[in-house]
Amino acid sequence: MAGRILIVDDVATNRIVLKVKLMAACYEVLQASGGADAIASARIDQPDLILLDQMMPDMDGIAVCKKLKEDPETARIPVIIITADNDNTSKINALRAGADECMSKPLDELCLLARVRSLLRARDMSEELRLRDSTARELGFAETPASFTPSATIAMIAATPVTAMAWKTALGNTLHDKVVVIKKEQALSLTKTQNIPDVFVIACNLAKPDEGLRLMSELRSRPETRYSAVVMVIPKDANNKSATALDLGASDLMIEGFEPQEMALRIKTQIRRKIQADRLRETVRDGLRMAVIDPLTGLYNRRYAMPHLARIADHAKTSGRTYAVMVLDIDRFKAINDTHGHTIGDIVLQEVATRIKDNLRSVDMVARIGGEEFLVVMPDTHLDEARMAAERLCHVIDDRPVILAGDKGNIAVSLSIGVAMGGLHVDVRDVGQLLESADKALYCAKSDGRNQVTFSRTAA
Template identity: 40%
Template sequence: MTARVLIVDDIPTNVRLLEARLTAEYFEVLTAASGQQALDLCEAGGVDIVLLDVMMPEMDGFEVCRRLKASRKAHHIPVLMITALDQPSDRVRGLQAGADDFLTKPIDDIQLMARVKSLVRLKVLTDELRARAITGQEIAVEDAIPATESIDADGGHILLVDTDPRGAERLRGYLAGSHQVHVLADPAEAAAAVGIGDYELALVSMSLGQFDPLRVCSQMRTLEQGRTLPIILVADEADRARVVRGLDLGVNDFILRPVEPNELAARVRTQIRRYRYAAELRRSVTNTLALAVTDELTGLYNRRYFDRHLAMMLDKAREQGRDMALLLIDMDFFKAVNDMHGHDAGDAVLREFAVRLRRSVRGVDLACRFGGEEFVVLMPDTDYRQAQNVAERVRTAIAERAFEAGGAGRPLAVTVSVGVALNERPDDTPETLLKRADVALYRAKRAGRNRVVFDAA
């Protein structure tokens, strides 16, 4: 995972120390010695995350953060505030200014990298949603980016998983004035609760007796409703190693006991506001693009949309030095389905195929119907290993269970061949990337079908 990190600090020694730590983890680092310089760099674009010192002359970090979050161009950039102030009220003030997280000096390397990586994952998803909205604008639909700056974070629907009745009631009491909090004492029911409840945040205690709290979180993530659900761990100091593991697995945030009520409230508001912002972007994309850029039969994006979006994302991947992968998927012997069972049966298979494809790819991936029985998946920030995992998951999801096709009588066995290409060449264009994926797909067909083949770049 790589990203462009902006360090904002007026003390050169602090900047060099952070720069060395981040560069060692292969992050690209920009620096700013003043608040105004930081604002200018963020407005210019290309910044993925801001590490912002609080104590600076002329304009302190709180003011810089407020201005960033008020900017239409920069308000979506995650801000990680770094401060020597250790009072809970100071941390809460930073979160209320719009900061997405904070670290207290002296900076712990493990927490630094865990926080940065967590926020980078958020930025990747937000960027992809925003890019899809912009692509919609270019196709001359209505403005697909709503006024999200005024999103309210009160009245959240929160699931609290805690086996300790007294501890759970204390946490519920801290939040009950502004949110609806449902306490769940049996962690084994957490995934089911997420599946049927319209939750906007999950608070999970790290002290769940015989239950592994990280497994509880991962089970939530396996559900469609839980893929984007913010999760905050409530932990003790002794849980630090497992908290870091949880952040690597996709947990959004954590808070240490003893829990300070104002800090908890601020962290909850930040996560709910972020969740609602992403949800509003998704609704906006869905509503404004509509039939102009979607395939009527499958509900996936169409070739017209994909062509525009591929060009944009390839330019962005090249500019930022990020990986990107492309899957070209073709259903094996699909013509025989139409010839033997009729086009109604073929359409039923295509619709079910699209459902399985959507379930098999990640939330950040873009799945489209390329034409006929051919489909394509665009995967930003994806390397060889990740692309292989997703491609195999798609292939298996199609082959492992026969398709019900209405008038076909009996279920139909369907397989797919997949060609994969990565943007490994500096002179790649959308056309050459698609061509290389198509060549890999042809090799998969010749090798016997029902397999994944990578382009031999």
């Protein structure tokens, strides 16, 4: 399943309609018929996202959202409030209550699914950062972040400087941050030595139609601006553009003619998330690098990998999802060292490590756990997905030899991979046993001729 979504509505027909749409997109759907049921389900089932009707007999959606956001157990679950009112007051009240979005009935399916995808992506990345931060704290390498919140920079980019200045003026004193008006060319020429905006507010249409969308794609592709939030301003009645903007990486949307209060609330939310994500990334990057990174390959080492694997297992037990554990070994690596020397052997290790990492998802963990042995852990992964990933890794190593510098030729390299699957049936304390199962599968792959993938019996 792509994610677990809780639908909250006292009208059964509304729940059924939404359920059909979401299940067609391969989401797992939970249902609650009222506010109290929603709060209980959120605490017990820990859904990935909540679709919450505003008008319910026992408790309105605003009150439910406030309670969810006040509870540490449910505060990080994204909430979309669905309202029959098509006015700015309802939207602003929902955003003030902590909702990530407020959508009016009748729901546009294209926009709804795009918003769901966007929020789930953001949640997945946030949870991965939290997971890594939690691992760092368990190892004793992370410090508690400072409580001081620095001033943020918001950049306004509109079709004309007059429009951008009007946006800035509309904010008035609602934000105590630096608001600047810049042109598209300035945004694209930013360097790391400059004050990179924390939030870009960009009009969908600049000098040309959809030029703002192309600008956002460029900003997302550049390391200087990749982690900045982007709020796109979409023309009215342009639902297809809203969906496109979200799928291209927009952090949030506003519709032309928005209220200044709405703009301020959305920007404040994006600033808060950006600062939190930056701090978590900094913790992982600086607090762990020297202690848990293998200096030769740049991958995590065993010291980091084992507690992180335990946390992934713990998360899988709570969420009910499966995950894959792979042990990978370079075939006949001793012969490479004996024939070409350890310096060449190190070059082979570095190249293999790079190819493994480049052919996996950003949420997958890759570690070097022995001389020529690697560990890959893939959270939220089914058996077929694990099989495809492992076979892909075998191919990308075997298909292309390692080229040596200075016209010294090349070295053919291959991998053997053993895979085991974890999930609800695997206790956190048994990750060592799971790793052993993957190791035994690796031994079988070696015995059966090398350069292949073998699954443990429990996984296959």
